[in-house]
Amino acid sequence: MRVLRLKNPPSVIGCASVVGGKEHDGPLGADFDLHDETGTFGMDTWEKSESEMQRLALNLALAKGKCGDDVPEVIFAGDLMNQCTGSAYGLLGFCKPYFGLYGACSTFAEATVLGSLLISAGYFKNAAAISSSHFCSAERQFRFPLEYGGQRAPTAQWTATAAGAAILSASGNGPYVTEVLPGMIVDKGINDVNNMGAAMAPAAIDTLTAYFAETGKQPRDFDLILTGDLGLEGHAITLELMKERGYDMTDVYNDCGLLLYGRSSQDVHCGGSGCGCSASVICGHIMKRFAKGELKNILYLATGALMSPGRLKQGATIPGIAHLVRISAEKNGWEG
């Protein structure tokens, strides 16, 4: 069995999102807690800006959750930068036990899965899940210099300047993390770095198929099925291939990368990507919809492309991963 049903579902007691100017100008702009038009967050390098975003996001999440000094007991965090330095430097000042994760853009779900499992098992009373990405630090590391004059492929995606933090706790009034499904590494031979959606979609399909097959549930049992950052291409591929497998998700399926930007007006080609993309959409937009009662039961699966530019130059293909988190308004939400 790959689906893990949490015996003591942890509650999200506080969450916060911090974004850059472009993300704030997008359709979800009003849902984010904090933004900086310049994306610098008062720092003199992009790497420091990303760390500052994580620091701000965790601080805000703790404040919104009215948390005391004892929270969080542990931090699970990650980002896209080499050696996970966005998280390490950003969270240094909190003086809390820390696990640095690398799941590429799946990191926020990975952090939520691990935090939820350890809280449910009773090892921690609460935990923080955080991830971030910054367009400028990611471009430098994965693509070309920022001012380099080039054209993007139509299938390319835009790394979000965003961070999201959630405080999970053994006690709280929800929403709750009721089930998780840790993803497997799936590589279907895509080597086009400009088509990450296609590279990651097979992982999402694997995770979703495993979930539906094991639980016997159908897509219509959920208010929303939300992938992390598959973008336009990955979203369409997932929808089509899931339908072929007998799971029609047409009415309930969306993608954080598609929600974050106005795709045609903001010149982001296939949509958003990056660890911060789904983290900010979940902690900003989705949690607000839970609070309003618009959502009761969702499947969130963040997808990551586990590649490095060096390995791709050596001829490797792009493996993907997708961790699934079921979020429910009710503690016994899995009964529904």
Add this chain to the structure above:
Amino acid sequence: MNLDTNEYGKFVRARAPKSPVLKNCLCAFLVGGGICAFAEALFHGYLALHITEENVKTLVPVTLIFLAALLTGFGVFDDVAKIAGAGTLVPITGFANAVASPAIDNKSEGLVLGVGAQMFTVAGPVIVYGVLTSVIYGFIYWIWGIAV
């Protein structure tokens, strides 16, 4: 469809939107042509200032490199290049941008290990293989000179 690697690759390639080649070619032609026309105007402008033709042939590319690097610094070059594509890439302006942009990016890592070491990460291959090609060409030219 079973997610067989080959089949999936074909499926993905078949459905991926293609770059608008015709539009890109037209933009590249107009902007690239514009840059060349501007260079031609510079050429005649410098000649009109009674500079020798030999010096003008150096001054024109120097001016273009300077302007491209300056516009890169102002953050304008990439906005134009996004539309122009090969139009800004192929002339010497593209080369100037390829050197200036990593220099700006890596400034935070210091003048030696940042700017100095990483300035040629994009343009480096062009220099290496450009020089190599020149050497090979020169060698053939030399052999040809002896033979004839």
